[in-house]
Amino acid sequence: MAIRITCINKDNGYHQNPNLAITHLGWIGEDGKSNKSTRLEIYDWIKNQNGIAYVTDYFGNKVNVFTAETINGTKYLKTAADNTTTNNLLSLPECK
Template sequence: MAITITCINKDSGNHENPNLAITHLGWISTEGKLVKNTRLEIYNWIKDENGIAYVTDSNNKVKVITAETSNGTKYLKTEADSSTKNNLLSLPECK
């Protein structure tokens, strides 16, 4: 199953890597309902269960991938694309 991430929630902390500010990611279920999972839940789903997630806009569809900081903190980012914006951090806040 593939999901499209539609929104995020961030904490207000100061992070060296801005992707670490993401606490939750939202996506629309097949029933049309907003589902929110923590960053770690989505990370584990992609890494351990071969889940596939995307971020889309009017111009492109970019795959969400797992990453870790040098001290082992797990986070999500998107594959490189032609956009200069941060695809995940550009998403609106989940309600």
């Protein structure tokens, strides 16, 4: 099953890399179920359970979400490069 990431929550503290500031991601599945999960829950689901996550832009184009790790071992999510200059995950609205 694939999920579409629809919103994010970020820490309020200072972060050198803004991608690491994401704490939770809201999503909706192909079955219509929606929920909010931590960054690490989504990371593990993609990495260890072959989950598929994506975001859509204003025009409905899909961009896949991938797992990544910093040199210090911090696990985070990023999107594939596309033709936009904006960060696809950080451009999402805050989850309620």
